[in-house]
Amino acid sequence: MSSLNVADIRNEFPFFSANPDLAYLDSSATSQIPKRVIDRMNRYDLLEKASPFRGLYTRSVQATEDYEHARDLIHRFIHAHSPREIIFTRNATESLNLAAYTLSASLLHPGDEILVGIMEHHSNLIPWQQAAKRTGAVVRYLPCTPDGLYAPDTLKSMLTPKTRILAVTQMSNVFGNVNDLRTLCQLAHANRTIVVADGCQSVPHMPVDVTDLDVDFLAFSGHKMLSPTGIGVLYGRESLLETLPPFLFGGEMIEYVTTEGAVWAPLPQKYEAGTVNTGGAIALGEAVEYYNTIGFDTMMAQERFLTQRLFSGMLDIPHVHILGSDKPEGHHGIVTFLLDGVHPHDISAILSENGVAIRAGHHCAQPLHTYLGINATSRVSLMFYNTADEVDTFLNLLKQIRGALGYAD
Amino acid sequence: MQIKPYYNEILTDHNLHPSHKQVLPDANFTLQGVNPSCGDNITLQLKIDPDGIIRDGAFAGDGCAISQASADMMLDLIIGRSKADALELADIFMRMIKGTASPAEIETLEEASSLKDISHMPSRVKCAVLGWHTLEEMIHPPVSRAN
Numbered sequence: 001m002s003s004l005n006v007a008d009i010r011n012e013f014p015f016f017s018a019n020p021d022l023a024y025l026d027s028s029a030t031s032q033i034p035k036r037v038i039d040r041m042n043r044y045d046l047l048e049k050a051s052p053f054r055g056l057y058t059r060s061v062q063a064t065e066d067y068e069h070a071r072d073l074i075h076r077f078i079h080a081h082s083p084r085e086i087i088f089t090r091n092a093t094e095s096l097n098l099a100a101y102t103l104s105a106s107l108l109h110p111g112d113e114i115l116v117g118i119m120e121h122h123s124n125l126i127p128w129q130q131a132a133k134r135t136g137a138v139v140r141y142l143p144c145t146p147d148g149l150y151a152p153d154t155l156k157s158m159l160t161p162k163t164r165i166l167a168v169t170q171m172s173n174v175f176g177n178v179n180d181l182r183t184l185c186q187l188a189h190a191n192r193t194i195v196v197a198d199g200c201q202s203v204p205h206m207p208v209d210v211t212d213l214d215v216d217f218l219a220f221s222g223h224k225m226l227s228p229t230g231i232g233v234l235y236g237r238e239s240l241l242e243t244l245p246p247f248l249f250g251g252e253m254i255e256y257v258t259t260e261g262a263v264w265a266p267l268p269q270k271y272e273a274g275t276v277n278t279g280g281a282i283a284l285g286e287a288v289e290y291y292n293t294i295g296f297d298t299m300m301a302q303e304r305f306l307t308q309r310l311f312s313g314m315l316d317i318p319h320v321h322i323l324g325s326d327k328p329e330g331h332h333g334i335v336t337f338l339l340d341g342v343h344p345h346d347i348s349a350i351l352s353e354n355g356v357a358i359r360a361g362h363h364c365a366q367p368l369h370t371y372l373g374i375n376a377t378s379r380v381s382l383m384f385y386n387t388a389d390e391v392d393t394f395l396n397l398l399k400q401i402r403g404a405l406g407y408a409d
Numbered sequence: 410m411q412i413k414p415y416y417n418e419i420l421t422d423h424n425l426h427p428s429h430k431q432v433l434p435d436a437n438f439t440l441q442g443v444n445p446s447c448g449d450n451i452t453l454q455l456k457i458d459p460d461g462i463i464r465d466g467a468f469a470g471d472g473c474a475i476s477q478a479s480a481d482m483m484l485d486l487i488i489g490r491s492k493a494d495a496l497e498l499a500d501i502f503m504r505m506i507k508g509t510a511s512p513a514e515i516e517t518l519e520e521a522s523s524l525k526d527i528s529h530m531p532s533r534v535k536c537a538v539l540g541w542h543t544l545e546e547m548i549h550p551p552v553s554r555a556n
Contacts, residue, residue, distance in 0.1 A: 341425075345449075345473035349533065350415045362448055375471045376448050393410065400412035405474060406421035 004294070004302045009385050012036065016385070023356045023390035028173055028201060028334055028381030030223045034290055037226055041283035052278055053252060053269070067278050070285025071268070077288045078199075078218065079209040080235055084267040087234040087241075088281050092200045093123040095219035095234035098271065099196045100127035100167075102244040107164050107194070110136030115158060115193070117142045117150055117168040118371050119175065122364045124167050124198040124219075141367070142168065148175025148324035152183045159191040166195045170202035170218075174365050174379065175324035176334025178202065185214045194240070200224055205303060205332055205383075207296050210235050222280065226287040231280030234271070241267050248273035299384040303333045306382045306391055310335055313395040318409065319402060323377060333382040336363070339398070342405055344378040350404055354397050356390075416474055419523040423478035428485060430477070433467035442543030444535050449476045453543045461492045473536050475527065480540030482521040492548050499541045506534055 010016040015024070015032040024032065044066065050059035052067045068083070075083040089095045108114070114128045118141045132139045142158055145151050150168055159166075166188045170181050181197060188195045196217040202208055203218075204225035210218055217240075222231040246253055246264055253273040256263040264270045291299075311328035314320050319340035324330060339347060348360035359379045362369045369375065380394060402409065416424075436454035443450045449472030456465040466484040470477065483502070487495040502518055504510040508528040515522045527537045 343471075343473040343477075345536070346416075346475075349473070349530075350412070353415045354410075354413050375450075396410055397412055404412050404415060404421075406418070406425050 004298050004384060006302065006385065006387050009294075010387075013385060021355045023386075023393050025356060025358050025380045025382065025386065025390065025394060027383035027386075028176075028224070028379065029359055030229070031204065031226055031383055032385065033226055033228065034287070037283050037286045037290065038228070040286040041228065041279045044279045044282050049279075051275055063278055066282050066285075067276065070281040070288075073285045073288045074233060077291065078203065078235060079211045081211060082238055085210075085235055085238050085241065087236060087268045087271040088276060089219075089232040089234055090230055090277070091223070091232035092198065092219040092221040093232075095217075095232050096123050096167075096196065096198065097127045098234055098247045099217045099219065099236070100131045102247055103165060103194065103196070104131035104135050104137070106244055108132075108135035108137040111162060112137040112164045113160060113162045114139050114165045114167065115142050115155075115163050116140070117144065119144045119148065119150070119172040119365065119368050120167060120169055121173055121198060121200070122366065123200075124169060124196070125367065128165070128167050137164070142166075143371070144172075144175075144368075146324070147330055148172050148177040150179050150184060152180065152187055155184055155187050159187065159193060161191075163188075163191060163193045166193050167198075168195065169198040169200075170208070171205070171332060171334075172324075172365075172368075173201050173334065174336050174363050174368060174377070176201070176331040176336075176381075177325055178206070178332060181215060182213050185216075189214065199235075201332075201334070206300060216240055222284040222287065225284075226290055227284045228280060231277050231284050233284075236271075238267065241271070246270055246273070250274050252276065294384075302384040302386075303382055304328075306386055306388065307331055307333055307335070309388055310380060310382065310391045310395070313391065314398070317395070317399050320398065323372070334379065335381075336377045336379040338374065338377060339401060341407060342401055344376045346405065347378045347398075347401055350401055351394070351397055356394050356397060358394070417523055419482075419520055420474060420478045423481040423520075424474040427468075427477065427481040429467050429481050429488075430469065431467045432469065433465060435465075436467070438547050440543055440547045442539050442546070444472070444476070444539055446535065449473060449536060449539055451476065451480050451540050451543055453480070453540060453547060455544075455547065457492065463487050463490055463492065463495055468540065472539065473533075475524070475533055475536040476539045479521065479524055479537045480543075482519075482524070483540045483544065486519055486521055487544070495544060496548055499545050502541050503538060506537055 012034045013032045050063045052064035071083045071086045075086045116128050171178050185195045194216045197215045199218045199220040203220040216237045218235040223229040250273040254262045255265045308328045321338045323336045344360035433454040438455040441452045451470035454467045458464050468480045501514045
């Protein structure tokens with residue numbers, strides 16, 4: 001494992017030279033982008049643009065090849081069986097809506113149960129509430145441990161013969177702890193329950209192998225993994241996608257159309273209605289190449305180093321309370337906290353005034369905050385391009401925030 | 410590195426030592442105001458006499474220093490005044506935040522005038538006006554927002 005030269009890495013991200021006085025500690029919301037990813041997208045948009053799939057001329061054929069090459073890179077990146085299992089979407093939210101809509105249409109009946117994790121981001125929660133309303137199914141909530149995990153035993157006790165779907169995240173965007181998704185899938189499958197997983201926080205930060213996990217669906221967003229907004233992915237098990245109905249209807253998703261009806265295109269085009277986001281997909285493919293070049297071993301070593309430094313520094317600051325695991329290994333680059341007597345928005349605003357960007361609020365996980373009995377929290381999130389100096393700047397300011405609000409200690 | 414000051418003393422003092430953050434047992438008007446985007450919430454209580462004078466007021470809630478201090482300053486200002494005066498002050502406050510109130514008008518807001526720089530912090534405007542919006546809705550309820 002080679003160690004990372006962070007200065008060299010940061011030179012590849014124009015954001016850092018454009019914002020030299022900012023410590024960007026909000027990568028779980030959206031990551032920064034290496035120049036080569038945007039250059040590749042621009043090359044398509046400015047020099048190579050043509051609509052893929054339909055044209056019979058060279059440029060269109062090339063666009064199809066480049067788009068499919070991106071799909072191929074992503075299928076290997078997450079170890080899917082086949083590129084047909086990779087569906088390009090706008091973002092993880094659209095991916096999860098696709099899964100919820102098509103699964104509910106073909107699977108759910110009145111009285112059926114959808115088991116949704118209490119840590120879920122709204123994007124893996126509201127689509128299930130709505131699916132339940134459409135079909136008469138019931139949403140039940142799988143609680144989490146204080147460490148921010150779904151315990152297999154708890155899952156076992158909550159699965160019933162009526163549980164059709166389990167919706168869980170691989171890594172909570174609040175706690176940053178990694179679920180044993182493989183075991184959760186085993187338990188669910190033994191109950192004939194389909195698993196829809198949110199991979200938004202896991203896929204950008206660790207190797208994810210959907211075949212080993214044996215997960216049925218996994219959603220993630222490009223913009224959290226070094227890519228532009230507007231491109232996301234839904235991995236779906238091929239045998240399931242074959243039996244489910246389409247989500248959106250229109251051009252590109254059909255094989256044959258008459259005035260009476262249509263025959264759907266084979267996978268994955270069946271789920272990619274309309275002219276696709278070719279440039280976005282190509283950019284995401286380039287980001288995957290970037291991941292492959294640097295390697296998760298190297299990236300994760302830097303993220304572990306930074307998390308450790310952040311975590312132990314925060315433990316030393318009076319009045320700071322970290323949510324979730326009391327060990328840094330239980331926080332993969334994400335540390336969410338409370339500071340006694342100071343509202344998270346004040347923390348974030350004061351830090352912003354001092355050149356540090358962190359997130360404050362409920363992090364799109366309002367039911368989790370209600371479950372924890374907290375209105376809002378503050379979250380620091382790290383990526384391999386962050387530095388020890390940035391972490392130290394944050395820690396030094398955090399120590400002074402109560403004083404800035406008039407507290408004596 | 411020394412932290413840059415961000416909130417002035419008037420604001421931090423109202424936030425840490427509010428005069429009106431309590432329950433008003435004989436309130437005849439109670440209304441909750443919420444900022445859905447950030448989760449700030451305030452329950453405003455007023456005791457308004459039949460002659461339209463705001464005899465007493467209090468608030469409860471959870472939110473950032475600006476939202477809480479602003480509500481406390483508002484109550485300092487409106488207790489003892491008529492409903493009409495309170496609405497006029499709320500209007501001046503809103504215009505101050507938008508940057509369109511005159512210096513003479515801003516002076517009538519007393520300590521609440523210390524929030525005038527919020528007009529340069531677009532992300533905090535909703536925090537500053539939460540209590541004042543709740544006051545306006547209480548005195549002049551909107552038609553209906555239910556859907």
